Amino acid sequence: MxxxxxxxxxxxxxxxxxxxxxxxxxxKVIAIDDCNLIKKRISKKLPNLILLDILxxxxxxxxxxxxxxxxxxxxxxxxxxxxxxxxxxxxxIKAGADGLLKKPFNINDLxxxxxxxxxxxxxxxx
Amino acid sequence: MNSFLNTQKVQxxxxxxxxxxxxxxxxxxxxxxLIEIEKQKDEFLSIVSHELKTPVTTIKAFTQLLQKRxxxxxxxxxxxxxxxxxxxxxxxxxxxxxxxxxxxxxxxxFKFYEDVFDFDKLIKETIExxxxxxxxxxxxxxxxxxxxxxxDKYRIEQVLxxxxxxxxxxxxxxxxxxxxxxSDEDKIEVGIQDFxxxxxxxxxxxxxxxxxxxxxxxxxxxxxLGLGLYISNQIIKRHKGKFxxxxxxxxxxxxxxxxxxxxxxxxxxxxxNIE
Numbered sequence: 001m002x003x004x005x006x007x008x009x010x011x012x013x014x015x016x017x018x019x020x021x022x023x024x025x026x027x028k029v030i031a032i033d034d035c036n037l038i039k040k041r042i043s044k045k046l047p048n049l050i051l052l053d054i055l056x057x058x059x060x061x062x063x064x065x066x067x068x069x070x071x072x073x074x075x076x077x078x079x080x081x082x083x084x085x086x087x088x089x090x091x092x093i094k095a096g097a098d099g100l101l102k103k104p105f106n107i108n109d110l111x112x113x114x115x116x117x118x119x120x121x122x123x124x125x126x
Numbered sequence: 127m128n129s130f131l132n133t134q135k136v137q138x139x140x141x142x143x144x145x146x147x148x149x150x151x152x153x154x155x156x157x158x159x160l161i162e163i164e165k166q167k168d169e170f171l172s173i174v175s176h177e178l179k180t181p182v183t184t185i186k187a188f189t190q191l192l193q194k195r196x197x198x199x200x201x202x203x204x205x206x207x208x209x210x211x212x213x214x215x216x217x218x219x220x221x222x223x224x225x226x227x228x229x230x231x232x233x234x235x236f237k238f239y240e241d242v243f244d245f246d247k248l249i250k251e252t253i254e255x256x257x258x259x260x261x262x263x264x265x266x267x268x269x270x271x272x273x274x275x276x277x278d279k280y281r282i283e284q285v286l287x288x289x290x291x292x293x294x295x296x297x298x299x300x301x302x303x304x305x306x307x308x309s310d311e312d313k314i315e316v317g318i319q320d321f322x323x324x325x326x327x328x329x330x331x332x333x334x335x336x337x338x339x340x341x342x343x344x345x346x347x348x349x350x351l352g353l354g355l356y357i358s359n360q361i362i363k364r365h366k367g368k369f370x371x372x373x374x375x376x377x378x379x380x381x382x383x384x385x386x387x388x389x390x391x392x393x394x395x396x397x398x399n400i401e
Contacts, residue, residue, distance in 0.1 A: 017188050
């Protein structure tokens with residue numbers, strides 16, 4: 001079975017296209033448009049990697065990343081921040097996330113960064 | 127009589143002093159108002175840029191997805207149209223990015239993120255990306271530096287892209303653009319040469335100014351906001367390099383920049399603000 005990736009973004013267009021692209025690569029993608037669902041979901045089956053938007057309406061991806069990195073169950077899951085924010089680098093470092101994909105991105109960059117972090121971690125969380 | 131005159135003088139001075147105070151007060155209010163407007167403008171530009179990038183991300187991703195699918199089916203003509211669509215979407219992104227950069231420069235918040243990278247590789251990748259939209263212009267590289275540099279790779283790529291796209295844009299009747307690369311012990315030197323309209327001597331000092339092209343484009347017929355050179359100049363200056371041009375009207379221009387190699391000796395930092 002393909003590795004599980006959570007894509008968290010409040011823009012439905014981005015969620016749709018990222019889901020298609022990554023599913024074509026054989027991943028199982030769960031699209032999440034509401035950050036609040038993450039805290040509920042982490043008590044269940046965990047993903048192998050999370051793509052997390054930084055600026056979302058009413059939610060701060062940076063805070064979510066910090067929360068996940070401080071949680072025993074989720075701290076080893078690679079988190080890639082995805083953002084058009086001009087302070088994205090700073091926020092990624094502060095959040096303790098593992099990588100950054102700047103919007104707008106090329107789909108090859110998306111695929112490469114996901115594969116790289118999955119390979120690097122060989123996540124044992126499942 | 128004297129005492130009357132003195133009283134009048136004192137009263138006159140008092141009045142002048144009061145007027146001065148009122149004027150200063152008005153000036154201060156006006157100054158604060160302008161500062162506030164400037165701040166609001168910067169914030170507005172940042173929000174607009176961010177909001178524009180979100181739908182552009184979706185457009186680009188779907189365009190590239192379609193391109194891949196057509197390539198997979200062997201329909202290379204359609205795939206090529208989509209590649210062009212994607213490249214032109216990048217132009218739109220650059221425009222937005224330039225507006226955002228100018229607002230950051232004005233606000234003194236133009237940040238750099240240094241990293242060590244292979245300069246020749248960056249040149250090669252930039253040429254490959256730009257050749258797609260270069261049309262009849264062949265982008266030719268002459269020389270190499272075979273060295274690593276410590277600089278903001280994204281920003282240096284931005285300078286290269288700006289200079290190469292300008293060279294293509296302002297030489298509509300030419301068929302090539304040459305990128306000259308060389309180095310000595312202290313620095314890397316890059317020259318982007320076009321064979322286009324050139325820049326008259328009296329205009330050469332002005333072209334690094336903000337919005338210069340906007341004021342000129344009605345006369346020249348070339349579109350653009352005129353922000354690219356201003357931003358490129360700022361980027362190179364902040365990297366402690368030099369930026370200049372050599373141009374002959376109706377014969378072409380070469381834009382040069384240098385990057386100090388002494389940057390190597392500096393420690394790589396994840397993030398810093400060069401001010």
